[in-house]
Amino acid sequence: MRVAILLPPGSRFSEAQPNSMETVVRTLAGAAQSTCDDPDVETRIFCCSGADDHNLGGVDALPGGRGRMEALIARLRAFRPDVIEHHQQVKQALAVQQALPEAAHLLYRHNALRAPRHRLDAWRYRARYRRMDGLVFVSQTERDAFVRAFPDMDDRAFAVPNPIDAGAWLASPENRPPVIAFAGRAMPEKGVDILCTALPAVLDAHADWRAVLMLNDWDAHAQWAARHVAPLARFGDRVEVLKSAPLAEVRRRMQSAAIALTPSVWDEPFGLTAIEAHAAGAALISSGRGGLREASGPHALYVDAVTPKTLAAAMDRLIRDPAERLALARAGQAYVLETHTPRRRAADLNAVRRTLVERRRIAA
DSSP states (O other): OEEEEEOOTTOOOOSSSOOHHHHHHHHHHHHHHHOOSSTTOEEEEEEESSOSOOOSSSEEEEOOGGGHHHHHHHHHHHHOOSEEEEESOHHHHHHHHHHOTTSEEEEEESSOOOOOSSHHHHHHHHHHHTTSSEEEESSHHHHHHHHHHOGGGGGGEEEOOOOOOGGGTOOOOTTOOSEEEEEEESSGGGTHHHHHHHHHHHHHHOTTOEEEEEEESHHHHHHHHHHHHGGGGGGGGGEEEEESOOHHHHHHHHTTOSEEEEOOSSOOSSOHHHHHHHHTTOEEEEOOOTTHHHHHTTOSEEOSSOOHHHHHHHHHHHHHOHHHHHHHHHHHHHHHHHHSOHHHHHHHHHHHHHHHHHHHHHHO
Protein backbone atom coordinates (compact mmCIF):
# COMPACT_ATOMS: atom_id res chain seq x y z
CA MET A 1 0.00 0.00 0.00
CA ARG A 2 1.47 3.34 -1.10
CA VAL A 3 0.52 6.29 1.11
CA ALA A 4 1.09 9.91 0.13
CA ILE A 5 0.97 12.35 3.05
CA LEU A 6 0.28 15.90 1.92
CA LEU A 7 1.12 18.80 4.22
CA PRO A 8 -0.54 22.16 3.50
CA PRO A 9 1.22 24.98 1.64
CA GLY A 10 3.82 26.64 3.84
CA SER A 11 4.64 23.51 5.86
CA ARG A 12 8.37 22.88 5.63
CA PHE A 13 8.45 19.88 7.97
CA SER A 14 11.44 21.14 9.95
CA GLU A 15 12.39 18.92 12.87
CA ALA A 16 13.77 21.85 14.88
CA GLN A 17 10.75 24.16 14.60
CA PRO A 18 7.63 22.14 13.81
CA ASN A 19 4.05 23.12 14.37
CA SER A 20 1.82 20.69 16.25
CA MET A 21 0.45 19.19 13.02
CA GLU A 22 3.94 18.42 11.73
CA THR A 23 4.87 16.90 15.08
CA VAL A 24 1.95 14.47 14.81
CA VAL A 25 2.85 13.57 11.20
CA ARG A 26 6.50 13.02 12.12
CA THR A 27 5.65 10.88 15.16
CA LEU A 28 3.23 8.64 13.26
CA ALA A 29 5.47 8.28 10.21
CA GLY A 30 8.53 7.63 12.37
CA ALA A 31 6.72 4.89 14.28
CA ALA A 32 5.56 3.25 11.06
CA GLN A 33 9.07 3.35 9.58
CA SER A 34 10.75 1.96 12.69
CA THR A 35 8.48 -1.09 13.13
CA CYS A 36 7.68 -4.04 10.94
CA ASP A 37 4.00 -4.23 11.89
CA ASP A 38 2.99 -3.31 8.34
CA PRO A 39 6.04 -3.90 6.11
CA ASP A 40 4.18 -3.46 2.82
CA VAL A 41 3.31 0.19 3.52
CA GLU A 42 5.40 2.70 1.57
CA THR A 43 4.98 6.29 2.72
CA ARG A 44 6.01 9.53 1.10
CA ILE A 45 5.59 12.94 2.77
CA PHE A 46 5.10 15.98 0.53
CA CYS A 47 6.02 19.34 2.08
CA CYS A 48 7.35 22.71 0.95
CA SER A 49 11.03 23.35 0.37
CA GLY A 50 12.97 25.56 2.76
CA ALA A 51 14.08 23.18 5.54
CA ASP A 52 17.11 20.92 5.47
CA ASP A 53 16.39 19.08 8.72
CA HIS A 54 13.54 16.74 7.75
CA ASN A 55 15.53 13.84 9.27
CA LEU A 56 12.97 11.27 8.15
CA GLY A 57 12.92 9.01 5.13
CA GLY A 58 10.55 9.49 2.21
CA VAL A 59 10.27 13.29 2.29
CA ASP A 60 9.60 15.07 -1.01
CA ALA A 61 10.07 18.86 -0.82
CA LEU A 62 8.07 20.90 -3.33
CA PRO A 63 9.08 24.22 -4.87
CA GLY A 64 7.28 27.31 -3.70
CA GLY A 65 5.28 29.75 -5.77
CA ARG A 66 2.88 29.12 -8.60
CA GLY A 67 4.58 25.92 -9.71
CA ARG A 68 3.93 24.15 -6.42
CA MET A 69 0.59 22.53 -7.28
CA GLU A 70 1.72 21.45 -10.73
CA ALA A 71 4.81 19.82 -9.23
CA LEU A 72 2.74 18.15 -6.52
CA ILE A 73 0.33 16.57 -9.02
CA ALA A 74 3.19 15.38 -11.24
CA ARG A 75 5.06 13.78 -8.35
CA LEU A 76 1.91 12.15 -7.01
CA ARG A 77 1.18 10.61 -10.41
CA ALA A 78 4.72 9.27 -10.55
CA PHE A 79 4.36 7.78 -7.04
CA ARG A 80 0.93 6.24 -7.82
CA PRO A 81 -0.44 6.20 -4.24
CA ASP A 82 -3.28 3.97 -3.09
CA VAL A 83 -4.16 6.49 -0.37
CA ILE A 84 -3.63 10.25 -0.35
CA GLU A 85 -3.75 11.64 3.16
CA HIS A 86 -4.53 15.36 3.17
CA HIS A 87 -3.49 17.11 6.35
CA GLN A 88 -5.64 20.04 7.35
CA GLN A 89 -6.37 21.97 4.17
CA VAL A 90 -9.62 21.22 2.35
CA LYS A 91 -8.89 23.43 -0.68
CA GLN A 92 -5.73 21.53 -1.58
CA ALA A 93 -7.46 18.20 -0.91
CA LEU A 94 -10.26 18.96 -3.36
CA ALA A 95 -7.82 20.04 -6.10
CA VAL A 96 -5.73 16.90 -5.71
CA GLN A 97 -8.81 14.64 -5.55
CA GLN A 98 -10.00 16.05 -8.85
CA ALA A 99 -6.61 15.38 -10.44
CA LEU A 100 -6.19 11.87 -8.98
CA PRO A 101 -9.69 10.39 -8.55
CA GLU A 102 -8.40 6.81 -8.69
CA ALA A 103 -6.77 7.05 -5.22
CA ALA A 104 -8.59 6.87 -1.89
CA HIS A 105 -8.61 10.32 -0.30
CA LEU A 106 -8.42 10.84 3.47
CA LEU A 107 -8.84 14.28 5.03
CA TYR A 108 -6.90 14.46 8.32
CA ARG A 109 -8.07 17.35 10.47
CA HIS A 110 -5.93 18.64 13.33
CA ASN A 111 -8.43 21.23 14.47
CA ALA A 112 -12.17 21.61 14.39
CA LEU A 113 -14.05 21.73 11.11
CA ARG A 114 -16.20 24.80 10.83
CA ALA A 115 -19.79 24.04 11.79
CA PRO A 116 -22.43 24.98 9.18
CA ARG A 117 -24.28 28.17 10.09
CA HIS A 118 -27.31 27.51 7.88
CA ARG A 119 -28.65 25.11 5.28
CA LEU A 120 -26.60 26.54 2.43
CA ASP A 121 -23.44 26.07 4.50
CA ALA A 122 -24.45 22.50 5.33
CA TRP A 123 -25.07 21.72 1.65
CA ARG A 124 -21.76 23.24 0.56
CA TYR A 125 -19.69 21.57 3.29
CA ARG A 126 -21.34 18.20 2.70
CA ALA A 127 -20.57 18.40 -1.02
CA ARG A 128 -16.89 18.99 -0.20
CA TYR A 129 -16.55 16.30 2.44
CA ARG A 130 -18.34 13.66 0.38
CA ARG A 131 -15.54 13.88 -2.15
CA MET A 132 -13.31 12.42 0.55
CA ASP A 133 -13.39 8.67 1.17
CA GLY A 134 -12.76 9.28 4.85
CA LEU A 135 -12.04 11.92 7.48
CA VAL A 136 -9.75 11.48 10.48
CA PHE A 137 -10.17 13.54 13.64
CA VAL A 138 -7.66 13.81 16.48
CA SER A 139 -10.17 12.94 19.20
CA GLN A 140 -13.44 11.12 19.63
CA THR A 141 -14.87 14.46 20.74
CA GLU A 142 -14.15 16.04 17.35
CA ARG A 143 -15.34 12.99 15.45
CA ASP A 144 -18.64 13.00 17.33
CA ALA A 145 -19.13 16.73 16.70
CA PHE A 146 -18.68 16.16 12.97
CA VAL A 147 -21.17 13.29 12.94
CA ARG A 148 -23.74 15.39 14.79
CA ALA A 149 -23.51 17.95 11.98
CA PHE A 150 -23.34 15.35 9.18
CA PRO A 151 -24.95 12.11 10.42
CA ASP A 152 -25.03 10.67 6.89
CA MET A 153 -21.20 10.55 6.92
CA ASP A 154 -20.87 8.52 10.10
CA ASP A 155 -19.17 5.64 8.27
CA ARG A 156 -16.56 7.99 6.79
CA ALA A 157 -15.51 9.55 10.11
CA PHE A 158 -12.70 8.08 12.23
CA ALA A 159 -10.89 9.10 15.42
CA VAL A 160 -7.12 8.63 15.78
CA PRO A 161 -5.97 10.50 18.91
CA ASN A 162 -2.61 12.19 18.74
CA PRO A 163 0.45 10.17 19.76
CA ILE A 164 3.60 11.31 21.49
CA ASP A 165 7.16 10.10 21.17
CA ALA A 166 7.46 10.15 24.93
CA GLY A 167 11.09 9.06 25.06
CA ALA A 168 12.27 12.52 24.04
CA TRP A 169 10.15 14.16 26.76
CA LEU A 170 10.64 11.78 29.70
CA ALA A 171 12.04 13.18 32.91
CA SER A 172 11.57 12.14 36.53
CA PRO A 173 8.69 13.93 38.31
CA GLU A 174 10.70 13.81 41.54
CA ASN A 175 12.45 16.79 43.13
CA ARG A 176 11.28 19.42 40.66
CA PRO A 177 12.34 23.06 41.02
CA PRO A 178 9.44 25.42 41.86
CA VAL A 179 8.52 26.39 38.28
CA ILE A 180 5.12 26.92 36.65
CA ALA A 181 5.15 26.44 32.86
CA PHE A 182 2.87 27.26 29.96
CA ALA A 183 3.56 26.27 26.34
CA GLY A 184 1.23 27.21 23.51
CA ARG A 185 0.38 29.78 20.91
CA ALA A 186 0.24 33.39 22.07
CA MET A 187 -3.46 33.81 21.38
CA PRO A 188 -6.72 34.32 23.30
CA GLU A 189 -8.04 30.80 22.71
CA LYS A 190 -5.18 29.37 24.75
CA GLY A 191 -6.09 31.40 27.84
CA VAL A 192 -2.82 33.34 27.85
CA ASP A 193 -4.42 36.58 29.04
CA ILE A 194 -6.25 34.84 31.90
CA LEU A 195 -3.10 33.04 32.99
CA CYS A 196 -1.13 36.30 32.98
CA THR A 197 -3.81 37.85 35.20
CA ALA A 198 -3.76 34.85 37.58
CA LEU A 199 0.02 34.58 38.02
CA PRO A 200 0.75 37.72 40.10
CA ALA A 201 -1.31 36.56 43.08
CA VAL A 202 0.41 33.17 43.02
CA LEU A 203 3.92 34.59 42.69
CA ASP A 204 3.26 37.19 45.39
CA ALA A 205 2.05 34.46 47.77
CA HIS A 206 4.93 32.06 47.01
CA ALA A 207 8.17 34.00 46.72
CA ASP A 208 10.27 30.93 45.89
CA TRP A 209 8.21 30.04 42.81
CA ARG A 210 8.91 31.15 39.23
CA ALA A 211 7.09 30.95 35.89
CA VAL A 212 8.08 30.40 32.27
CA LEU A 213 5.72 31.27 29.42
CA MET A 214 6.69 29.64 26.11
CA LEU A 215 4.61 31.55 23.58
CA ASN A 216 4.60 30.17 20.07
CA ASP A 217 3.67 32.11 16.90
CA TRP A 218 4.73 35.24 18.75
CA ASP A 219 5.18 37.40 15.63
CA ALA A 220 1.62 36.71 14.51
CA HIS A 221 0.08 37.54 17.89
CA ALA A 222 2.57 39.94 19.50
CA GLN A 223 0.31 43.00 19.31
CA TRP A 224 -2.34 41.23 21.40
CA ALA A 225 -0.10 39.15 23.68
CA ALA A 226 2.47 41.79 24.61
CA ARG A 227 0.02 43.89 26.62
CA HIS A 228 -1.02 40.87 28.71
CA VAL A 229 2.56 39.78 29.36
CA ALA A 230 3.82 43.29 30.19
CA PRO A 231 2.50 43.49 33.79
CA LEU A 232 4.57 40.43 34.70
CA ALA A 233 7.77 42.41 34.12
CA ARG A 234 7.67 43.56 37.76
CA PHE A 235 8.73 40.04 38.78
CA GLY A 236 12.03 40.39 36.95
CA ASP A 237 13.78 37.10 36.25
CA ARG A 238 11.10 35.17 38.19
CA VAL A 239 9.00 35.26 34.99
CA GLU A 240 10.60 34.27 31.71
CA VAL A 241 8.85 34.82 28.40
CA LEU A 242 10.24 32.71 25.55
CA LYS A 243 8.98 33.84 22.16
CA SER A 244 8.62 31.11 19.50
CA ALA A 245 11.29 28.98 21.18
CA PRO A 246 12.61 25.87 19.37
CA LEU A 247 10.94 22.61 20.33
CA ALA A 248 14.11 21.37 22.05
CA GLU A 249 14.04 24.38 24.39
CA VAL A 250 10.33 23.93 25.12
CA ARG A 251 10.97 20.29 25.95
CA ARG A 252 13.91 21.12 28.22
CA ARG A 253 11.90 23.68 30.17
CA MET A 254 8.88 21.41 30.55
CA GLN A 255 11.12 18.60 31.86
CA SER A 256 12.04 20.76 34.85
CA ALA A 257 8.64 22.33 35.57
CA ALA A 258 6.72 21.23 38.64
CA ILE A 259 3.37 22.51 37.35
CA ALA A 260 2.12 22.99 33.77
CA LEU A 261 -1.11 24.52 32.51
CA THR A 262 -3.40 24.07 29.50
CA PRO A 263 -6.02 26.75 30.30
CA SER A 264 -7.68 26.79 26.86
CA VAL A 265 -10.96 28.66 26.72
CA TRP A 266 -12.12 26.98 23.52
CA ASP A 267 -12.74 23.32 22.74
CA GLU A 268 -9.30 21.94 21.93
CA PRO A 269 -9.46 19.25 19.24
CA PHE A 270 -7.12 17.13 21.38
CA GLY A 271 -4.35 18.81 23.36
CA LEU A 272 -0.86 17.77 22.28
CA THR A 273 0.75 20.19 24.74
CA ALA A 274 -1.13 18.42 27.55
CA ILE A 275 0.35 15.01 26.81
CA GLU A 276 3.77 16.58 26.31
CA ALA A 277 3.54 18.07 29.81
CA HIS A 278 2.46 14.71 31.24
CA ALA A 279 5.32 12.91 29.51
CA ALA A 280 7.78 15.50 30.79
CA GLY A 281 6.69 14.77 34.36
CA ALA A 282 4.84 17.97 35.26
CA ALA A 283 1.59 18.04 37.22
CA LEU A 284 -1.05 19.45 34.88
CA ILE A 285 -3.81 21.98 35.46
CA SER A 286 -6.31 21.83 32.59
CA SER A 287 -9.54 23.43 31.45
CA GLY A 288 -10.69 20.05 30.13
CA ARG A 289 -12.22 21.74 27.09
CA GLY A 290 -12.89 19.63 23.99
CA GLY A 291 -10.42 16.77 23.65
CA LEU A 292 -8.30 17.79 26.65
CA ARG A 293 -10.02 15.23 28.88
CA GLU A 294 -9.23 12.49 26.34
CA ALA A 295 -5.62 13.64 26.41
CA SER A 296 -5.26 13.54 30.20
CA GLY A 297 -7.91 11.11 31.40
CA PRO A 298 -8.43 11.55 35.16
CA HIS A 299 -4.82 12.65 35.66
CA ALA A 300 -5.11 16.44 35.51
CA LEU A 301 -6.46 19.00 37.96
CA TYR A 302 -9.45 20.37 36.04
CA VAL A 303 -10.94 23.82 36.62
CA ASP A 304 -14.68 24.25 36.17
CA ALA A 305 -14.25 27.60 34.43
CA VAL A 306 -11.13 29.37 33.21
CA THR A 307 -10.86 32.56 35.27
CA PRO A 308 -7.96 34.24 37.05
CA LYS A 309 -9.49 33.12 40.35
CA THR A 310 -9.84 29.42 39.41
CA LEU A 311 -6.38 29.20 37.85
CA ALA A 312 -4.76 30.93 40.83
CA ALA A 313 -6.61 28.60 43.23
CA ALA A 314 -5.51 25.50 41.30
CA MET A 315 -1.86 26.62 41.21
CA ASP A 316 -1.97 27.51 44.91
CA ARG A 317 -3.46 24.09 45.75
CA LEU A 318 -0.67 22.18 43.99
CA ILE A 319 2.03 24.43 45.42
CA ARG A 320 0.77 23.89 48.97
CA ASP A 321 0.33 20.14 48.53
CA PRO A 322 3.54 18.66 47.10
CA ALA A 323 2.29 15.10 47.70
CA GLU A 324 -0.77 15.66 45.51
CA ARG A 325 1.39 17.42 42.93
CA LEU A 326 3.82 14.50 42.72
CA ALA A 327 1.06 11.89 42.61
CA LEU A 328 -0.65 13.76 39.76
CA ALA A 329 2.62 14.05 37.83
CA ARG A 330 3.45 10.35 38.23
CA ALA A 331 -0.04 9.20 37.23
CA GLY A 332 -0.19 11.49 34.19
CA GLN A 333 3.17 10.31 32.93
CA ALA A 334 2.23 6.64 33.33
CA TYR A 335 -1.08 7.23 31.54
CA VAL A 336 0.61 8.82 28.53
CA LEU A 337 3.21 6.05 28.30
CA GLU A 338 0.47 3.43 28.22
CA THR A 339 -2.21 5.17 26.17
CA HIS A 340 -0.77 7.62 23.63
CA THR A 341 1.99 5.52 22.10
CA PRO A 342 3.12 6.18 18.51
CA ARG A 343 3.06 2.47 17.65
CA ARG A 344 -0.58 2.12 18.73
CA ARG A 345 -1.71 5.26 16.90
CA ALA A 346 0.24 4.37 13.73
CA ALA A 347 -1.50 0.99 13.71
CA ASP A 348 -4.88 2.74 14.19
CA LEU A 349 -4.17 5.04 11.25
CA ASN A 350 -3.01 2.23 8.99
CA ALA A 351 -6.24 0.36 9.79
CA VAL A 352 -8.22 3.41 8.59
CA ARG A 353 -6.17 3.60 5.40
CA ARG A 354 -6.69 -0.09 4.68
CA THR A 355 -10.42 0.24 5.28
CA LEU A 356 -10.64 2.95 2.63
CA VAL A 357 -8.59 0.96 0.13
CA GLU A 358 -10.74 -2.12 0.70
CA ARG A 359 -13.93 -0.12 0.26
CA ARG A 360 -12.58 1.17 -3.04
CA ARG A 361 -11.75 -2.35 -4.16
CA ILE A 362 -15.25 -3.64 -3.34
CA ALA A 363 -16.93 -0.70 -5.06
CA ALA A 364 -14.84 -1.08 -8.24
